[in-house]
Amino acid sequence: xxxxxxxxxxxxxxxxxxxxxxxxxxxxxxxxxxxxxxxxxxxxxxxxxxxxxxxxxxxxxxxxxxxxxxxxxxxxxxxxxxxxxxxxxxxxxxxxxxxxxxxxxxxxxxxxxxxxxxxxxxxxxxxxxxxxxxxxxxxxxxxxxxxxxxxxxxxxxxxxxxxxxxxxxxxxxxxxxxxxxxxxxxxxxxxxxxxxxxxxxxxxxxxxxxxxxxxxxxxxxxxxxxxxxxxxxxxxxxxxxxxxxxxxxxxxxxxxxxxxxxxxxxxxxxxxxxxxxxxxxxxxxxxxxxxxxxxxxxxxxxxxxxxxxxxxxxxxxxxxxxxxxxxxxxxxxxxxxxxxxxxxxxxxxxxxxxxxxxxxxxxxxxxxxxxxxxxxxxxxxxxxxxxxxxxxxxxxxxxxxxxxxxxxxxxxxxxxxxxxxxxxxxxxxxxxxxxxxxxxxxxxxxxxxxxxxxxxxxxxxxxxxxxxxxxxxxxxxxxxx
Numbered sequence: 001x002x003x004x005x006x007x008x009x010x011x012x013x014x015x016x017x018x019x020x021x022x023x024x025x026x027x028x029x030x031x032x033x034x035x036x037x038x039x040x041x042x043x044x045x046x047x048x049x050x051x052x053x054x055x056x057x058x059x060x061x062x063x064x065x066x067x068x069x070x071x072x073x074x075x076x077x078x079x080x081x082x083x084x085x086x087x088x089x090x091x092x093x094x095x096x097x098x099x100x101x102x103x104x105x106x107x108x109x110x111x112x113x114x115x116x117x118x119x120x121x122x123x124x125x126x127x128x129x130x131x132x133x134x135x136x137x138x139x140x141x142x143x144x145x146x147x148x149x150x151x152x153x154x155x156x157x158x159x160x161x162x163x164x165x166x167x168x169x170x171x172x173x174x175x176x177x178x179x180x181x182x183x184x185x186x187x188x189x190x191x192x193x194x195x196x197x198x199x200x201x202x203x204x205x206x207x208x209x210x211x212x213x214x215x216x217x218x219x220x221x222x223x224x225x226x227x228x229x230x231x232x233x234x235x236x237x238x239x240x241x242x243x244x245x246x247x248x249x250x251x252x253x254x255x256x257x258x259x260x261x262x263x264x265x266x267x268x269x270x271x272x273x274x275x276x277x278x279x280x281x282x283x284x285x286x287x288x289x290x291x292x293x294x295x296x297x298x299x300x301x302x303x304x305x306x307x308x309x310x311x312x313x314x315x316x317x318x319x320x321x322x323x324x325x326x327x328x329x330x331x332x333x334x335x336x337x338x339x340x341x342x343x344x345x346x347x348x349x350x351x352x353x354x355x356x357x358x359x360x361x362x363x364x365x366x367x368x369x370x371x372x373x374x375x376x377x378x379x380x381x382x383x384x385x386x387x388x389x390x391x392x393x394x395x396x397x398x399x400x401x402x403x404x405x406x407x408x409x410x411x412x413x414x415x416x417x418x419x420x421x422x423x424x425x426x427x428x429x430x431x432x433x434x435x436x437x438x439x440x441x442x443x444x445x446x447x448x449x450x451x452x453x454x455x456x457x458x459x460x461x462x463x464x465x466x467x468x469x470x471x472x473x474x475x476x477x478x479x480x481x
Contacts, residue, residue, distance in 0.1 A: 013090070193224055227248050
């Protein structure tokens with residue numbers, strides 16, 4: 001994945017409030033967030049996306065009307081273009097067995113809906129880090145199916161016995177070790193699909209081993225995923241495990257079914273990535289074969305055409321070339337005109353949608369003020385008219401917001417000119433007059449110089465800054481200098 005590209009997260013959550021909260025948390029971390037109110041809407045969005053539009057992470061509400069979260073997970077994992085994208089499922093805190101069901105449906109991780117923000121961000125960052133890892137080229141003849149090979153490292157022999165017996169019930173091949181200080185190359189002499197490392201709260205040997213395994217990963221053809229079994233599921237331990245490079249972590253006191261589900265989720269993702277690579281390599285090989293056949297066929301046809309056209313004069317060929325060049329020039333001309341027209345349309349959409357917001361809010365505010373102050377003088381029909389107008393303004397606000405989001409994607413700045421900073425501030429304050437009056441805002445300013453700038457963009461900049469200052473101020477009468 002291109003390290004320079006902004007990472008995209010798709011939130012699928014039917015609660016608008018929850019979507020807004022999650023978007024606020026994630027966008028503060030610098031991630032690009034897209035949201036959907038239902039699984040059906042999300043599937044429509046993913047019908048024919050460009051490769052660059054595919055998200056790097058899905059965050060899915062487990063309980064939704066229509067297609068539920070577990071069914072959506074399964075559908076995403078069955079699609080060749082989305083199956084390797086990590087999935088984080090949000091569950092209700094009082095849901096019985098929801099954790100196991102979420103992981104078994106294909107999710108890579110789960111969290112209760114109202115998890116502390118810092119813990120939530122840690123889990124998201126861990127999944128995105130896995131999403132950024134390059135795909136590994138699999139060797140020719142790699143098996144399509146195999147028994148999972150598990151290395152369990154823990155200083156407690158009794159706990160090793162317990163895990164070995166539990167995993168063998170599922171047909172897994174288990175290798176065990178009590179030597180956390182053993183050389184990582186020695187431990188990885190055999191190939192493993194997953195490594196479980198039991199952490200000891202009084203020792204740092206396990207974390208060092210985890211780091212060494214991570215350092216060896218780039219040199220391995222088929223690196224294992226790492227699951228850390230922590231003594232305590234504290235924020236410090238989780239941060240330490242992630243910094244050591246672990247793919248996931250779980251408390252060693254958890255029920256063995258939870259540990260299995262966590263491990264299976266990691267293995268499922270690993271195997272899906274390997275299967276994806278096989279599929280894409282096979283498709284690439286077939287595409288090359290088809291292209292080779294097409295070129296050979298085209299070459300044979302070209303030879304036949306050349307043989308048939310030996311009687312065509314040089315003058316006729318030159319006329320044909322001139323006509324084609326003329327058509328190409330026309331196409332380039334039309335393309336430039338279309339590009340210019342699109343840019344003007346995008347710029348207009350941005351300006352119109354952004355600058356109309358405050359006047360529209362003012363209309364809505366004054367209508368509500370009329371209803372409040374003259375309530376006794378307005379009959380029921382008049383109140384109904386006011387309500388209809390307010391609702392219409394609200395719907396128009398939503399449409400303007402949608403238009404603004406669209407226009408921000410491609411709008412470009414215009415050329416810079418000398419502008420009055422005083423006039424810019426006056427214009428921004430005029431656009432925000434309703435909000436300033438409504439919140440009893442006191443605004444003072446020093447003498448302002450002239451600027452070399454794009455006036456419209458700077459007006460919007462200061463309009464947004466002042467609007468945010470008003471919106472996020474706790475004082476009843478905000479003061480802005």
